[in-house]
Amino acid sequence: MVPYLFLGFAALLVATALMVILHRNPVTSALFLVLSFSSLAGIYLLLQAEFIGMVQIIVYAGASMVLFLFVIMYLNLQHDVEKGAQIALRRGIGWMVGALLLLFAGLLAKKGWVSGPVAALPPDTTGGNAAAIGRVLYSRFLFPFEITSILLLVAMVGAIVLAKGRPAPQGEAE
Amino acid sequence: MLAYLPVLLFVLVGLGFGAVTIGLSTIIVPRRENAVKNSAYECGVEPVGNARGRFSVKFYLVAVLFILFDIEAVFLYPWAVSFHQLGLYGLIEMVLFILILLAGYFYLLKKRALEWE
Amino acid sequence: MSIVPQPTFLALDWWALGPVLALTAGTILLLLLEFLPQRANGNRGGIVSLLTFLASGYAVWRVAGEKRELFGGMFVHDPMTVFFTLLFCAVGVLATLMSWDYLKRTKINQAEYYALLLSSVLGMVVMAASNDLVTVFLGLELMSLALYVMVGFRRSQLESNEASLKYFLLGAFASGFLLYGIALLYGATGSSNLAMIGAFLADTPLATNPMLLMGSLLVFVGFAFKVAAAPFHMWTPDVYEGAPTSVTGFMSAGAKAAGFAALLRVALRALGPVMVDWTQLLAVIAFLTMTVGNVTALLQGNLKRMLAYSSIAHAGYILVAVAAGGPEGASAAVFYLATYSFMNIGAFAVLTMLGKGREERVLMSDLAGLGFREPLLGLALTAFMLSLAGIPPMAGFMGKLYIFGEAVKHPQLLWVVVAGVLNSVVSVYYYLRVTVSLYMKEPEGEPVGISWGAPAVLAIVITLAATLWFGLQAQGLWIQAQNSVMGLL
Numbered sequence: 001m002v003p004y005l006f007l008g009f010a011a012l013l014v015a016t017a018l019m020v021i022l023h024r025n026p027v028t029s030a031l032f033l034v035l036s037f038s039s040l041a042g043i044y045l046l047l048q049a050e051f052i053g054m055v056q057i058i059v060y061a062g063a064s065m066v067l068f069l070f071v072i073m074y075l076n077l078q079h080d081v082e083k084g085a086q087i088a089l090r091r092g093i094g095w096m097v098g099a100l101l102l103l104f105a106g107l108l109a110k111k112g113w114v115s116g117p118v119a120a121l122p123p124d125t126t127g128g129n130a131a132a133i134g135r136v137l138y139s140r141f142l143f144p145f146e147i148t149s150i151l152l153l154v155a156m157v158g159a160i161v162l163a164k165g166r167p168a169p170q171g172e173a174e
Numbered sequence: 175m176l177a178y179l180p181v182l183l184f185v186l187v188g189l190g191f192g193a194v195t196i197g198l199s200t201i202i203v204p205r206r207e208n209a210v211k212n213s214a215y216e217c218g219v220e221p222v223g224n225a226r227g228r229f230s231v232k233f234y235l236v237a238v239l240f241i242l243f244d245i246e247a248v249f250l251y252p253w254a255v256s257f258h259q260l261g262l263y264g265l266i267e268m269v270l271f272i273l274i275l276l277a278g279y280f281y282l283l284k285k286r287a288l289e290w291e
Numbered sequence: 292m293s294i295v296p297q298p299t300f301l302a303l304d305w306w307a308l309g310p311v312l313a314l315t316a317g318t319i320l321l322l323l324l325e326f327l328p329q330r331a332n333g334n335r336g337g338i339v340s341l342l343t344f345l346a347s348g349y350a351v352w353r354v355a356g357e358k359r360e361l362f363g364g365m366f367v368h369d370p371m372t373v374f375f376t377l378l379f380c381a382v383g384v385l386a387t388l389m390s391w392d393y394l395k396r397t398k399i400n401q402a403e404y405y406a407l408l409l410s411s412v413l414g415m416v417v418m419a420a421s422n423d424l425v426t427v428f429l430g431l432e433l434m435s436l437a438l439y440v441m442v443g444f445r446r447s448q449l450e451s452n453e454a455s456l457k458y459f460l461l462g463a464f465a466s467g468f469l470l471y472g473i474a475l476l477y478g479a480t481g482s483s484n485l486a487m488i489g490a491f492l493a494d495t496p497l498a499t500n501p502m503l504l505m506g507s508l509l510v511f512v513g514f515a516f517k518v519a520a521a522p523f524h525m526w527t528p529d530v531y532e533g534a535p536t537s538v539t540g541f542m543s544a545g546a547k548a549a550g551f552a553a554l555l556r557v558a559l560r561a562l563g564p565v566m567v568d569w570t571q572l573l574a575v576i577a578f579l580t581m582t583v584g585n586v587t588a589l590l591q592g593n594l595k596r597m598l599a600y601s602s603i604a605h606a607g608y609i610l611v612a613v614a615a616g617g618p619e620g621a622s623a624a625v626f627y628l629a630t631y632s633f634m635n636i637g638a639f640a641v642l643t644m645l646g647k648g649r650e651e652r653v654l655m656s657d658l659a660g661l662g663f664r665e666p667l668l669g670l671a672l673t674a675f676m677l678s679l680a681g682i683p684p685m686a687g688f689m690g691k692l693y694i695f696g697e698a699v700k701h702p703q704l705l706w707v708v709v710a711g712v713l714n715s716v717v718s719v720y721y722y723l724r725v726t727v728s729l730y731m732k733e734p735e736g737e738p739v740g741i742s743w744g745a746p747a748v749l750a751i752v753i754t755l756a757a758t759l760w761f762g763l764q765a766q767g768l769w770i771q772a773q774n775s776v777m778g779l780l
Contacts, residue, residue: 045178055248063244067237074234107501134256137249138264139297143362145249146267147417147429149274150315152242154410154433156278157322158440159238160285161403162455163231263297274319281322 006046013039026072030065037061051130235287246275298362307359307368309350310376314413317343321406334395336405337746340387343409347416348380358778360422364484367422374625374775375419375552379545382632383412385750386541389640392744393537397649399444408541411437415549422560424473424483427553431469431517434549435462438542442534454533461516461526469513475506476561488561507562507569514557517550520610521579524603528587531599536651539595540639543602544632551609551628555621558613559779566616573614574707581607581714588721594642594653597721598635601679604718605631608694611711615698618776623693626772630678630686630761637754638675641668644747647740655728657739662729665741669729671751678758680722681715686761691715693769 016036023029037060044053137145253260253268282288305312321339329335351373359368386408394401414434421427439462443455473483479502480488492503516523531539558566584604591597605627612624646652662669678685695711698704761768 051252059241059244059248063237063241067234067241070233070237074231104501104505128255130252131256131259134252134254135259137252138256138260138267140363141365141425142267142298143365144425144429146270146274147426147433148249149246149271150318150410150413151429151433151436152245153274153278153318153322154407154436154440156239156242156282157403157406158436159235159242160282160287161400161407161440162443162446163235163238164285164287261297274315277319277322281325284325 002046006043009039009042009046012036013043027069030068030072033068034061034065037065049129051133232290239282239287242278243275246272300361301359303354303357304359304361304368306350306354307357307361307372308366309353310347310380310416311366311413313343313347313350314409314416318406318409318413321402321409325402334391334401336401337387337391340405340409341384344380344383344387344412347412348377351376351380364422364486365426366417366420368420370778371552371556371625371775372416372420374629374771375548376416378548378629378632379412379415379419382541382545382548382636383408385633385636385640385754386537386545388746388750388753389540389636389643390537391746392742393535393643393747396647396742397445397535399535404441404444407437407441411441411541412545415545415552418549419552419556421553422485422556424476424485424488424557424561427557428466428470428473430549431553432466434546435466435517438462438538438546441538442530442542444535444538445533448533450529450533451535452533454530457526457533458530465513465516465523468509468516472506472509472511472513475502476510477506479503479506485556485560489563492562492564503565507565510557511554511569511573514550514554515576518547518554518606518609519580519603520576520606521583521603524580524583524606527603528591528596528599531602532593532595536595536639536643536653539598540636540643543598543639544636547602547606548628548632551613551624554613555624555776556779558616559618559621559776570614570616570701570703573610574704577607577610577614578707578710579607580604580610581711585714585717585721588718591721592655594655594658594725597655597725598638601718601721602635604714605635605679607714608691608711611698611704611707612694614707615694615701615704618773618779619697619700621776622769622773623690623697625775626693626765626769627690629768629772630690630758633754633757633761634675634678634685634687637751637758638672638679640747640750640754641672641675644668644742644744645739647742652739655724656732656735658725658728659732660729660734661739662726664738668741668751671755673726673729674755674758676722676725678762680719682719684759684762686758686765689762689765689769693765 013036016032016039019032020029020036023032037056041053041056041061044050044056249271250268253264257264300308317339321336324335324339351368354368355370355373357368358370360366361368387405390404390408393399394404411434414430414432414437417426417430417433419430421430439455439459442458443451445451476488477483479500480491482488482491512523516526519527531543534542562569581604584600584602584607588597588600588604591600609624609627609631612620612627614620615623642653645657658672662673674685678687681687681691683689691711695708698711699708
């Protein structure tokens with residue numbers, strides 16, 4: 001059952017991700033991104049990472065996408081406005097890098113995975129997925145966790161500076 | 175896997191409810207069409223024109239701030255459920271985390287970023 | 292119900308964590324100080340950040356000889372951390388000094404500027420001090436996020452906005468590469484801890500494992516973006532030109548040093564056993580970076596753009612040292628980073644003084660005749676240019692000497708050393724063009740007004756002294772650089 005579900009979610013993920021970059025209307029692209037985030041959440045659920053799956057939906061499919069849509073609306077992009085040889089070249093490079101990554105994925109599938117010693121950490125799931133994450137996040141990953149709070153603080157300041165700033169001083173041509 | 179059966183049922187019921195209400199209303203609704211009825215309904219906004227009007231940057235600011243505090247809340251959840259094992263130490267680190275963001279919140283208040291104007 | 296083990300902190304650890312604590316506190320303090328009214332001519336932002344940098348430097352210097360691993364290796368206190376933390380604090384102090392009057396005359400909001408300056412230095416410290424890929428990434432993001440905003444601080448200027456957006460988009464792209472590489476390295480070795488990755492790779496022959504290869508390649512690509520190495524240097528000239536001059540000076544020194552610090556740690560600690568396989572690729576990248584930087588710099592008429600290409604070229608020289616590998620190559624890179632930081636910030640400090648009010652006069656033609664009207668300023672700029680060109684007795688010469696001296700010990704790197712020396716010769720041309728402008732050109736149009744300010748002059752004096760001192764007495768710094776790499780925890 002699980003392998004089939006995985007294949008289903010994975011196929012949906014790849015298909016919607018492709019639609020994100022191929023669709024000409026940016027709003028539709030963003031909505032396809034919601035769908036691809038949701039399929040990714042499905043894969044997380046299959047891996048029994050329920051908490052991450054839910055966060056994927058709440059933060060990415062929910063909050064981030066709202067931001068994406070606002071930015072698209074703010075920029076007022078009607079359709080693909082990019083044309084010309086330079087864009088075509090850039091697209092070509094993009095496809096080439098994509099093909100390279102695909103080749104690499106094929107190589108990986110052929111060679112098999114190698115996992116190091118720490119992967120064998122005993123999954124202590126008493127109290128559920130979120131509690132297990134909590135026990136690791138707030139002990140081993142304490143330092144990164146606190147740095148994250150400063151990162152969020154900087155993001156706040158940055159958003160204010162760039163989006164709000166201070167009103168242009170009077171009497172000066174801006 | 176069986177634990178997800180209720181979720182699956184819920185999704186199916188939700189999809190079904192939507193499909194049935196829309197489907198049923200298209201079948202049994204009496205059709206008496208006129209120009210006003212056929213025009214798009216929009217509450218208080220000009221109903222005709224491009225729906226992709228330009229948004230103010232204020233929406234963006236609110237959305238960014240929402241995400242930042244959303245992430246803060248996400249961090250609170252695993253902390254809350256493992257609180258008993260983390261003990262006093264866990265409390266201190268979370269207080270530190272929230273204090274840092276609280277400073278940001280006060281800064282936002284000062285900059286009037288949360289007021290619409 | 293298992294109780295989670297809780298770490299204990301020694302007094303030593305608190306000192307070692309001092310920079311992190313001080314920089315965090317300083318950032319928050321600056322934001323909260325916004326509630327108090329500011330005197331019209333005051334500069335409490337600058338004062339707070341100066342004190343914070345000095346406190347951070349003092350804290351880490353106090354326990355300089357110690358070695359500690361904190362948070363299970365997420366943060367290590369070793370000679371390399373000490374060296375780079377002190378360097379970043381110095382860069383921060385110099386950036387504050389040269390921003391002091393520049394911010395006032397360009398009307399940049401000061402509280403946020405200094406808060407972001409502090410947090411970006413915090414990101415650099417975390418990068419240099421982290422022995423774990425997770426913290427490397429977080430430090431990098433913290434530094435970059437603050438820099439994206441700082442680049443866009445001149446909000447009324449279109450170029451500044453463009454620079455910020457470009458830097459952000461390409462930087463986010465690079466972070467994506469780096470993160471994917473980290474994920475693959477974790478998958479291949481089962482750990483994100485650099486030491487454990489290194490230990491695993493030493494025992495297990497994984498050299499041809501595609502996941503490891505791809506992971507290391509992507510990590511290198513991510514760092515290459517950040518240190519502006521070809522072919523990932525495209526953003527540099529536009530960003531350096533559009534950013535406020537003080538920010539350009541800060542990021543050209545700090546961000547580059549932090550990127551290389553993290554790269555060196557990853558290369559030495561985690562990928563040490565497989566680095567041999569990367570030597571030729573790194574040498575090719577170094578060659579490309581030097582050549583692209585130097586040749587394009589020849590054509591620039593804008594000093595900020597010229598220094599941007601010159602900073603690309605210098606990234607190339609440092610990559611030669613990274614390619615040489617081992618502790619010897621790494622110490623040459625560390626030495627070069629320190630000297631480069633001082634001379635480059637010095638050059639930018641001079642640039643911040645050109646122009647009155649909100650104007651910015653950084654064209655080559657703006658310098659015409661400046662050497663006679665402002666002899667001291669002209670002399671200082673000439674000294675920085677000579678040092679950047681690598682002419683003795685300046686620090687830049689010693690840096691190049693150490694790098695090429697280490698690299699030439701490896702026969703397979705001989706070609707890139709020859710290319711590097713030729714590149715240095717090419718670079719002399721455009722650095723001397725500045726001097727020619729200063730002393731041998733007649734000024735056309737309105738001469739450039741100079742915005743004198745004691746703090747910026749102090750910054751120039753400090754950097755000039757360092758540039759001369761490290762050129763004449765390089766031994767002391769060289770020993771420190773070697774220590775910092777040998778004592779890697």
